[in-house]
Amino acid sequence: MIKKPWAGRFKKGTHKVAEKFSASIDFDQRLYKEDIQGSIAHVTMLAEKGIILKKESDKIIKGLKQIKKEIESGKFPFREEFEDIHLNIEKRLIEKIGDVGGKIHTARSRNDQIALDMRLYLRGKINEIITLIKTISERLVELSDENIDAMIPLYTHIQRGQPVLLSHQLMALYEMLKRDRARYVDCLQRVNVMPLGAGAGAGTTFPIDRKLVAKLLGFPEVTKNSIDTVSDRDFIIEFISASSTLMMHLSRISEEFVLWSTKEFDFVDMGDEFTTGSSIMPQKRNPDMAELIRGKTGRVYGNLVTILTIMKGLPFSYNRDMQEDKEPMFDTVDTVKSCLEVLSEMLQVIVFKHENMKRALDEGFITATDVADYLSRKGMPFRQSHEVTGKIVGYAEEKGRELLNLHISEYQMFSNLFDEDLYDFITLNGSIESRKSYGGTAKKNVVKMIKLAKKEITDW
Ligand code: ARG
Numbered sequence: 001m002i003k004k005p006w007a008g009r010f011k012k013g014t015h016k017v018a019e020k021f022s023a024s025i026d027f028d029q030r031l032y033k034e035d036i037q038g039s040i041a042h043v044t045m046l047a048e049k050g051i052i053l054k055k056e057s058d059k060i061i062k063g064l065k066q067i068k069k070e071i072e073s074g075k076f077p078f079r080e081e082f083e084d085i086h087l088n089i090e091k092r093l094i095e096k097i098g099d100v101g102g103k104i105h106t107a108r109s110r111n112d113q114i115a116l117d118m119r120l121y122l123r124g125k126i127n128e129i130i131t132l133i134k135t136i137s138e139r140l141v142e143l144s145d146e147n148i149d150a151m152i153p154l155y156t157h158i159q160r161g162q163p164v165l166l167s168h169q170l171m172a173l174y175e176m177l178k179r180d181r182a183r184y185v186d187c188l189q190r191v192n193v194m195p196l197g198a199g200a201g202a203g204t205t206f207p208i209d210r211k212l213v214a215k216l217l218g219f220p221e222v223t224k225n226s227i228d229t230v231s232d233r234d235f236i237i238e239f240i241s242a243s244s245t246l247m248m249h250l251s252r253i254s255e256e257f258v259l260w261s262t263k264e265f266d267f268v269d270m271g272d273e274f275t276t277g278s279s280i281m282p283q284k285r286n287p288d289m290a291e292l293i294r295g296k297t298g299r300v301y302g303n304l305v306t307i308l309t310i311m312k313g314l315p316f317s318y319n320r321d322m323q324e325d326k327e328p329m330f331d332t333v334d335t336v337k338s339c340l341e342v343l344s345e346m347l348q349v350i351v352f353k354h355e356n357m358k359r360a361l362d363e364g365f366i367t368a369t370d371v372a373d374y375l376s377r378k379g380m381p382f383r384q385s386h387e388v389t390g391k392i393v394g395y396a397e398e399k400g401r402e403l404l405n406l407h408i409s410e411y412q413m414f415s416n417l418f419d420e421d422l423y424d425f426i427t428l429n430g431s432i433e434s435r436k437s438y439g440g441t442a443k444k445n446v447v448k449m450i451k452l453a454k455k456e457i458t459d460w
Contacts, residue, residue: 034120107206115195183242194219198229254290271349303328
């Protein structure tokens with residue numbers, strides 16, 4: 001039987017079933033790079049402080065580097081009996097360089113070690129996610145530029161509401177992603193704190209230098225309370241929470257594209273590359289990628305509930321329950337990254353069908369709000385203008401006409417405030433151009449926001 005690190009106190013070995021049940025090596029091997037990186041910084045510090053000899057740390061570091069190569073070339077023997085990535089690497093190190101390998105765990109516990117590994121891992125992944133968000137944001141701004149004059153109905157309740165610029169609609173997506181990015185950047189501040197040195201939870205008797213370890217690993221600060229350090233998984237909760245909001249946004253963007261690609265809307269062509277055919281209906285082109293992004297949102301919400309539930313009511317400090325934090329974290333990283341990657345590529349090939357968008361604006365009394373606003377600018381209280389305009393819409397509908405081709409004398413039947421200049425405001429262009437309020441759809445505003453966004457992104 002293989003000897004456990006805790007064998008000293010035990011008379012019997014772990015039951016096979018318990019061993020299998022508690023092992024995390026199947027999934028936490030993904031942390032091998034961070035585990036080795038952390039151990040190298042740790043032993044470098046131990047040698048620096050004279051806690052182990054320099055030649056011992058050299059030997060350990062050499063062994064760890066070989067182990068990294070073994071893992072990367074698929075030659076490393078992952079063993080369930082050694083539970084997790086920490087013990088697997090430590091045991092292998094001892095096999096390779098002898099008992100001195102056991103010094104790697106001086107002044108350290110797996111409780112602070114796992115906290116370090118996860119913080120290192122998540123820091124890297126959050127940065128990758130932030131980069132993907134940047135790429136997509138740049139593309140959205142570029143698409144807004146390219147489609148600056150195209151018009152599209154603004155929908156509320158999926159009913160045609162008011163004319164807007166497509167670029168304005170695309171810049172709305174930019175604003176959403178900008179907030180997502182800010183949430184990740186903010187979360188990164190709490191992730192980027194060095195936990196090693198908390199030991200099992202009480203600190204350590206050795207004269208370690210935590211700030212040196214932080215410096216070696218590029219952490220701007222170290223944690224301040226050893227009990228909190230090994231108890232805390234807020235940084236994972238925050239990450240999955242920021243990811244849930246991002247996924248909610250991606251699901252809405254996807255839904256928009258799904259709707260827009262139906263024959264009923266026919267506003268976009270998502271390209272052969274990102275649609276699939278039906279195995280039975282030859283005419284079909286399904287927006288599967290967008291649908292999958294929408295669908296995968298559910299997994300990330302599930303992961304958030306998982307981690308919150310694991311942590312709820314846990315006594316201080318480390319408890320083995322916390323080993324269950326890894327799979328939701330990994331799954332969230334994988335899901336978010338793959339969705340962002342697909343969306344990013346989709347935005348490269350998407351084509352907006354300006355003509356069809358325009359057609360959707362030509363009917364449906366889309367500038368009715370502009371008629372009401374016109375009356376109110378001439379002094380009528382808006383509630384009343386709304387009612388009068390409602391009657392005009394009813395009249396036009398009955399006659400099978402649109403607002404733009406009712407004669408001024410017909411408008412005047414409803415109110416004597418109407419004048420010829422009404423028509424300047426109820427064309428599509430007139431309607432859009434008169435929405436000059438800050439953040440509105442007038443072209444001048446949108447151009448300004450595009451310029452501002454380009455500047456914002458250069459600071460990202
Ligand atoms: N594999 C463990 C985890 O993921 C590492 C920490 C284990 N600590 C312990 N005392 N059993 O949480």
